Amino acid sequence: MDNPDGRRVFLDASGSAPMTPRTKEAFLAAIDEGWADPERLHHESRRSQALIDGAREAIAAVLRSPVERTLVVPTFGLAFDRAIAGIAAARRGRTRIVASAIERRPLLRIAHRSSSAVSLVPVDDDGRLDLEAFVQTLSGGDVSLVAVQHTNQEIGVIQRLERIHALATEAHLPLVVDATASIGHIDPPRDWDALVADPCDWGSPRGIAVLAFGAASRWSPVGPVVAGKVNPAVALAAAVALEEREEGRVEASTRMRRLTDRLRHAIHAISGAEVFGDSTISLPHVLSVAFDGVDGEALAAALDREGFAVGSGSACTTEPSPQSHVLAALGTVTLGNLRIGLHPGITDADVDSFVAALRKVLAGELARRPRG
Amino acid sequence: MDNPDGRRVFLDASGSAPMTPRTKEAFLAAIDEGWADPERLHHESRRSQALIDGAREAIAAVLRSPVERTLVVPTFGLAFDRAIAGIAAARRGRTRIVASAIERRPLLRIAHRSSSAVSLVPVDDDGRLDLEAFVQTLSGGDVSLVAVQHTNQEIGVIQRLERIHALATEAHLPLVVDATASIGHIDPPRDWDALVADPCDWGSPRGIAVLAFGAASRWSPVGPVVAGKVNPAVALAAAVALEEREEGRVEASTRMRRLTDRLRHAIHAISGAEVFGDSTISLPHVLSVAFDGVDGEALAAALDREGFAVGSGSACTTEPSPQSHVLAALGTVTLGNLRIGLHPGITDADVDSFVAALRKVLAGELARRPRG
Secondary structure: OOOOOOOOEEEEOOOOOOOOHHHHHHHHHHHHHOOOOOOOOOHHHHHHHHHHHHHHHHHHHHHOOOHHHEEEEOOHHHHHHHHHHHHHHOOOOOOEEEEEOOOOHHHHHHHHHOOOEEEEEOEOOOOOEOHHHHHHHHOOOOEEEEEOOOEOOOOOEEOOHHHHHHHHHHOOOOEEEEOOOOEOOEOOOOOOOEEEEOHHHHOOOOOOEEEEEOOOOOOOOOOOOOOOOOOHHHHHHHHHHHHHHHHOHHHHHHHHHHHHHHHHHHHHOOOOEEEOOOHHHEOOOEEEEEEOOOOHHHHHHHHHHOOEEEEEOOOOOOOOOOOOHHHHHOOOOOOOOEEEEOOOOOOHHHHHHHHHHHHHHHHHHHHHOOOO | OOOOOOOOEEEEOOOOOOOOHHHHHHHHHHHHHOOOOOOOOOHHHHHHHHHHHHHHHHHHHHHOOOHHHEEEEOOHHHHHHHHHHHHHHOOOOOOEEEEEOOOOHHHHHHHHHOOOEEEEEOEOOOOOEOHHHHHHHHOOOOEEEEEOOOEOOOOOEEOOHHHHHHHHHHOOOOEEEEOOOOEOOEOOOOOOOEEEEOHHHHOOOOOOEEEEEOOOOOOOOOOOOOOOOOOHHHHHHHHHHHHHHHHOHHHHHHHHHHHHHHHHHHHHOOOOEEEOOOHHHEOOOEEEEEEOOOOHHHHHHHHHHOOEEEEEOOOOOOOOOOOOHHHHHOOOOOOOOEEEEOOOOOOHHHHHHHHHHHHHHHHHHHHHOOOO
8 A cells, every 4th residue: 555644545436446345255256167268068168158147137137128138248348339330230321320428438439430420419517418409419310329328427417318218219219328337326227228337337347348238129239349258257246246236225325425415515615626517416426526727637646645546537548638528518628627436435534534635735736836 | 067977177278278276366366456447547546557567568578579569458359450450540542451261250350341352361271371372362552461370279270470471571561460379389479560369268367368569560559449448457367377378388288289199199090080280280289170970069068968178160159150161261061070179287087088988979979860
């Protein structure tokens, strides 16, 4: 541990979270059981396949998706590809994809590749899809599919999928829902034709993503890249982690909502702070904030030295720009934001010590800032 | 274990092998260390990235590839995609790909997607590339790249990469080498411009593939599907497994060569048996055989019930056809072949008991076979 003064506090649990003891135990037990290639014909292979099928069943039960249409692939990029390119390919002649302006960049990249045009639908100040603009962009008869996320991984906003799905269905368009930031945190969405989920986000070891198609969906199963096989032990661990999250979800989300509200108020009281999104329509565990004139990455690095891990920018060092396209879509320009994601192990004391460290670091950052 | 009479014997170690105790120990230790997203800015992330970078370094040392051009991605399909589509995209205006007729299907699929035409170069009876036909197909000025595997995963044949690379270089064409079946078993190839390796084949847990570019190679880094991140613990385990294989490789390959030669002779003596490939130019641990009029899948299933895991057909139940395109390229028509792959844990006694079981099962199969 870098920080000799105390335990590190992990506040970047959006997209990854440490394994719980129960998940880790299941994972370790499955490692011995599920090492063989799941797609061959012998006993060792069937054992691997049984782990994967058990995981698919358990995950489908949570998603309320058809088991035989609930698939696991190694990465969420491959899941987006199968969903977007697969459905687009099954709707030949329709060459435009409609997506919200705050979809994840990997999904937008695949949409651009799978169509000749992508229409981005704007969002309001809280990040909610502009439904009037949405309806307008569906017309023309050239749209193959619609992609709207369940919640945003950066600002936490929850979309009104029931209305969005009804509008898409009325226009005879399938709705692909990116649920990579919501499953395990709030009620799974019910209104979708294809759904992508990211087990890392709920505390699974890395190496798996979930792709589900609705009972009536049509898609072309052959993508450009062979999806490849998941590690069967990872699949089992993903299912166990989800079951555990679901069992404790109502209690944990109530507690995390209280903690993020507390954070929201404490940060709001800091001069120059901007807190994004509206807590009444957001994920319980995610908060995105920026400080006027403060470089988000430098701030995250300083907090890291104090023992606190937080996300910054679009949360990924490989993104082409530190400026978040999500915040840009909200009409906000920042020098980079902090993304805070709580996991169930975070306590009131952690939040308090984080706020104290944030104040201390900001005082230092602001003191160093050149006067304009 | 299904087989109550004795331990199971795993003879399908081509593409997957059980973890050794040393690899498993490294894997378990790394699970606690490397759960965080490697691409963020905090301590937990850097710890994950350090595991991945350590793995890349260790693997690059074995491959003798430039470390900064040795990448890890979650699946070998993604590695093929980055190599083939990435190089093809950097050579705009050239629209044809040249590949051997016995490349793996995922690679061929990506070649077809990344170009307007794929020229397949025939192989001789032993599976070696026809060099005259190869040279002829390189002309025309429209070729973007050449893909020839180091060894074939099904029949084990080793290609003459030194000559093939010299011919490609003479034609100013980059050579992509699929080494997914050779690394850890024989000397790594030195003659390539891009190389793909599959750690599962040398006993790594699933979830990683290796992609290396030569110092002078040019490629476009953006693929259609975001490659995604590998599990850092899997990356470390892959590196440890490879180091262990390399340390014991000369001894293990001598021993396995002896065992496959013994199998080759024993099977050759069975009436109606055909053994593919020439042992003097093949991988030491791989053997592919067929029996006249015997269904390969039924035979593999019967052997499985006797406690022996072997591969069959093109080795994958998701392949579109049980008929192997590799054997078809050798001019052979079978009802399906057996693929035998030894790992270092296999003993003389295992081989002897396998031959006995094979004889027993074949007698049963042949007795049940309708007379033509």
